[in-house]
Amino acid sequence: MNIDRIKGSIPPVITPFRGNDVDYDAYAVLIERQVSQGSHGVLVNGTTAEPSTLTLDERNRLVKIAIEVVNKRVPVVAATGSQSLADTLVLTDYASKAGADSLLVVTPYYIRPPQRGLVAYYNEVCRRTDLPVMIYHIPGRTAISVTLETVAQIRDQSPNMIGIKHAVNDLGFCSDLLKEFGEDFRIFVGLEELSFPMMAVGACGLMNAVSNLMPGPVAEMCERVFDNDLAGAKKIHYDLFELNKSVFFDTNPIAIKYMMKRMGIIPDNSHRLPMVPATPELEKRLDKVLLDAGLI
Numbered sequence: 282m283n284i285d286r287i288k289g290s291i292p293p294v295i296t297p298f299r300g301n302d303v304d305y306d307a308y309a310v311l312i313e314r315q316v317s318q319g320s321h322g323v324l325v326n327g328t329t330a331e332p333s334t335l336t337l338d339e340r341n342r343l344v345k346i347a348i349e350v351v352n353k354r355v356p357v358v359a360a361t362g363s364q365s366l367a368d369t370l371v372l373t374d375y376a377s378k379a380g381a382d383s384l385l386v387v388t389p390y391y392i393r394p395p396q397r398g399l400v401a402y403y404n405e406v407c408r409r410t411d412l413p414v415m416i417y418h419i420p421g422r423t424a425i426s427v428t429l430e431t432v433a434q435i436r437d438q439s440p441n442m443i444g445i446k447h448a449v450n451d452l453g454f455c456s457d458l459l460k461e462f463g464e465d466f467r468i469f470v471g472l473e474e475l476s477f478p479m480m481a482v483g484a485c486g487l488m489n490a491v492s493n494l495m496p497g498p499v500a501e502m503c504e505r506v507f508d509n510d511l512a513g514a515k516k517i518h519y520d521l522f523e524l525n526k527s528v529f530f531d532t533n534p535i536a537i538k539y540m541m542k543r544m545g546i547i548p549d550n551s552h553r554l555p556m557v558p559a560t561p562e563l564e565k566r567l568d569k570v571l572l573d574a575g576l577i
Contacts, residue, residue: 284413284443286356287383287467288485289507290320290500292492293327293360295534295541296335296343298551303339305346307547311493312350314546318496321486321503322356323347324385326372328422328448329490329534332360334553337368341375348380358488362387362417366402370409377410384414385446385488390423396431400438407439414441415467419448429457436462446471446488452478459483473525477518480506490528490537491521494544494576527570535559540567543577 292315297307315323325347326332326340335343344359351357359376361384363369369386376384386406388399407414416435420426426449435442444467447455452475455468459482468484470476476487480503492499498517505514530536538550539559550558559567571577 284383284465284467286322287358287413287443288321289503290487290489290492290496291322291324291356291358291469292320292496292499293324293329293488293490294347295493295538295547296330296332297547298553299549300551301553303335303343305342308343309346309350311546312347315492315496316351316354319500320355320492320496321500322358322382323351324358324360324488325381326360327385327417327488328387328419329493329537330360331534331553331556332363334556337371340372341379344376344381345379356382358383358385358415360385360387360417361406362389364390364392366405369406373406373409377412381412383443384410384412385417386414387417387419388423388425388427390425393425396428399425399427399431400434403435403442404438407435407441410441412441413443413467414439415443415469416445417448417471418445419471421448429454429461432458433461443467444469444485447479447484448472450475452482455479455484456482473528474522476521476525477502477506477514480514481511489525490533491524493534493537494524494540494546495521523570524574527567530566531559531563532556536563536567539564540571540576543568543571 297304359381361372448471502517
């Protein structure tokens with residue numbers, strides 16, 4: 282496995298809808314925008330893409346489009362996890378054969394398995410692919426956390442388990458992972474407000490929803506950390522700080538989609554139920570953030 286390129290800003294691209302249908306043409310434009318504006322990769326079907334509202338066929342088609350548009354210019358990371366192991370394996374098999382560069386697999390949600398169940402689950406997924414696999418650790422959505430011991434057991438049994446997207450307000454766990462597994466262990470920051478702090482202690486990159494709004498500055502922050510320009514990276518972190526916080530004014534990606542619409546990036550901010558667009562009160566609050574940032 283060549284994992285050297287799997288680092289930097291790898292944005293979880295939103296899924297645009299036209300009414301209740303996925304707008305695949307608009308999605309292709311969004312993928313090209315990420316590449317042309319400096320992102321180091323793209324993440325397909327991350328949380329920001331609302332994957333639980335998509336069918337397996339829709340998720341697979343988004344993977345196919347991203348791979349075709351990117352055309353090997355940057356890595357394509359396919360998020361192939363689901364609540365069901367059967368669905369996860371279908372998505373994993375497709376992405377592996379389609380030409381994805383890496384996989385991101387969320388901990389199974391709702392079920393709340395024991396840690397030994399997580400070990401068996403990830404080992405089963407890793408056996409199905411030669412691609413590098415990362416754990417998506419987001420207990421706020423899944424109601425289950427992984428432990429250091431669990432990650433160690435998976436690593437011992439599955440050499441293609443290379444890292445984790447850590448979407449938890451726990452900087453210490455990031456340090457624990459790097460101390461245990463070394464600097465080659467891939468940690469991607471999954472909480473926007475911890476973007477700079479977690480990279481400063483050794484995370485290799487960001488999977489940051491705000492990159493849907495401003496791909497360039499987010500990628501530049503990563504580059505500055507790589508160049509050991511921590512002062513410059515910290516400045517960008519604070520320049521983006523209010524935008525980073527605004528992601529969580531409501532359930533992600535409600536705020537992101539509204540702001541993308543206001544910036545003219547997408548024509549409308551449609552969602553599929555049970556997700557719904559921003560309320561008028563939230564729109565006003567987000568408008569102020571965009572005005573303060575000079576984006577509208």
